[in-house]
Amino acid sequence: MxxxxxxxxxxxxxxxxxxxxxxxxxxxxxxxxxxxxxxxxxxxGQGAEECEECGIEIPAARRRAAPWAVCCIDCAQIREARRG
The missing domain is CATH 1.10.287 (Helix Hairpins)
Incomplete structure (x- = not known):
């Protein structure tokens, strides 16, 4: 099922x-x-169509370049900055 x-x-x-x-x-x-x-x-290794942080659609170019991405580039950069 x-x-x-x-x-x-x-x-x-x-x-x-x-x-x-x-x-x-x-x-x-x-x-x-x-x-x-x-x-x-x-x-x-499958990503998402919408950013799990802000909810906007992840651009197709980003999904092609990083198929595992679950965040838009802006939110991914913020996550990285938080991690230090």
């Missing part, structure tokens, strides 16, 4: 759950599945 279909199923279960606790459990499961998929993509 794909991550997307698992997430869809978890969201549907949360949407139709009879009580708040079951809804919360369904949403938590969907969030967990999404997080696992993101980690797997990063381990495979």
């Amino acid at each position: 794909s991550d997307f279909s698992e997430m869809t199923e978890a969201f549907e279960q949360a949407r139709t759950a009879p009580d708040v606790t079951d809804r919360a459990s369904g949403l938590e499961e969907a969030d967990r599945i999404g997080g696992v998929a993101l980690v797997q993509a990063r381990l495979q």
Whole structure:
């Protein structure tokens, strides 16, 4: 089963759950599945289309040059500066 279909199923279960606790459990499961998929993509060297810091789209040229990038160049420079 794909991550997307698992997430869809978890969201549907949360949407139709009879009580708040079951809804919360369904949403938590969907969030967990999404997080696992993101980690797997990063381990495979896949980056992101949007910067995880500022949310803007990472330019195609940056994604081609650094396919593993998860931040735009400005945010990546800020991260590096913070690291020292």
